[in-house]
């Protein structure tokens with residue numbers, strides 16, 4: 001009978017146990033190594049995320065540019081006012097004509113009135129929320145078939161917010177509205193000069209919604225137009241006593257550097273005209289922002 005000796009069985013058992021011990025050891029070693037490798041990978045991802053978050057934070061921090069404290073205002077003679085009482089009507093067109101005919105600036109009560117009466121300028125009393133108050137722009141003649149095109153083949157349009165006109169209740173409301181009328185007139189003057197100079201990039205900024213992206217050159221003109229128009233608008237606002245209106249922007253008009261900064265911060269997205277983010281880095285540079293590159 002072939003019987004396995006107890007000695008051989010024991011050796012076999014020991015060998016099995018030893019092999020199992022080696023296998024368990026190897027398994028523990030492998031899981032530890034795997035856990036370590038996972039921890040290293042996780043740490044690398046965490047570091048990368050932290051770096052990205054930090055870079056984002058640094059980027060946003062570089063964009064910050066709070067206004068300087070407002071400085072002294074220029075001393076200007078008050079303009080005589082011949083506006084009051086305003087008509088009791090709530091008809092926006094009648095109110096607009098009253099504001100233009102009795103505007104404190106001769107540019108408005110002479111030149112703009114004459115342009116409106118001769119058909120050289122169309123009127124657009126638009127519906128909008130309270131923020132958009134006025135808009136000088138030009139439109140394609142097909143959009144206004146009865147109007148007469150100008151030298152650029154465009155129809156000039158002087159737009160005012162009909163709701164703002166109809167809701168004027170105080171003298172201050174009227175004076176603020178006159179300031180917006182003045183501001184849009186200044187844009188008309190810029191268009192008039194650009195037409196004389198046949199400046200295509202400058203004229204591009206007056207053709208409203210028909211343009212896709214603006215060229216950097218047009219963005220520059222956009223900034224310059226708004227900046228120059230606001231400077232003159234603020235001087236006018238001082239002369240008729242509403243300098244503290246317009247989100248306080250005019251309080252910086254006494255210092256050109258501070259005014260540029262305030263002008264840049266005037267709209268939350270720093271665009272001069274909504275829907276044109278391509279102009280923001282150009283605006284930042286022209287405003288004198290210390291890090292215009294972060295707006296790219």
Ligand SMILES: [Zn+2]
Nearest residue numbers: 183187226229
């Ligand atoms: Zn403007």
